[in-house]
Amino acid sequence: MSVTTTVSELRDLLDSDEPPVVLDVRWALGDPHGHEHYAEGHIPGAVYVDLDRELAAPPSAAGGRHPLPSLDDVQAAARRWGVRAGRPVVVHDDLGNTAAARAWWLLRRAGVSGVTLLDGALGAWRAAGLPLESGLPPEPEPGDIVLADGGLGVTDADGAAELAASGLLLDARAAERYRGEVEPVDPRAGHIPGAVSAPTGENLAADGTFLPADALRKRFEEKGAGPATRIGVYCGSGVTAAHQIAALEIAGFDAVLFPGSWSAWSSDPSRPAARGDQP
Known part of the structure; x- marks a missing residue:
């Protein structure tokens, strides 16, 4: 099962009789203007996806900043985007797919096998000299996709702690946040004890x-991954960790997501926090 679609492949698909649904997840931490960026220029026919509203449930201390939405909510959103059974979906953002991977992960978890990430994201489309369109297009024709629970795995805080102790728990945040030198958004600095830094x-x-x-396989093997290793991933709020899971799949490894991630862990005073560059 492919994780990515190249720019040239997407260009050819868009020119075909059955073009894919293209989802534009224009989001970045600290930048609330994704919709405006989309309107300024996007891949022709791409549908804007609001990460905070469509790819996450409301934030909470227990669930973190981006809890997983319900299956019904994901299905309703996917139908709004025009997703239909058997129709490919290509997802991208303008940040190396670190945000778009959340949509990829949610759809894969809900049984959509034909969803891929545009390799290189919007930057690769621009670099190829391909056209962008501006403005806000009409709503797409509603889809009819029926989603099912299952697929990619999740874990909770207890499971993350267990993976850190007896498996491999990867921290996908920037290294300085892992070390506890800075913490721009969450209640406490540091990392889950036993977790390995893997930005x-x-x-x-x-x-x-x-x-x-x-x-990628060499990178993750050096972090401790092996054929029988149980792997989990977390980040700040379960968004960029999905990108790590995509990279792990490309490398040949399966991994589970801790959706609450550091935002939920650090909100619980009973959970310990480690600092420094060692697990």
């Missing part, structure tokens, strides 16, 4: 595409 940005080449599979 999401290191999954990508300089042009924003995923590293080759063998390079």
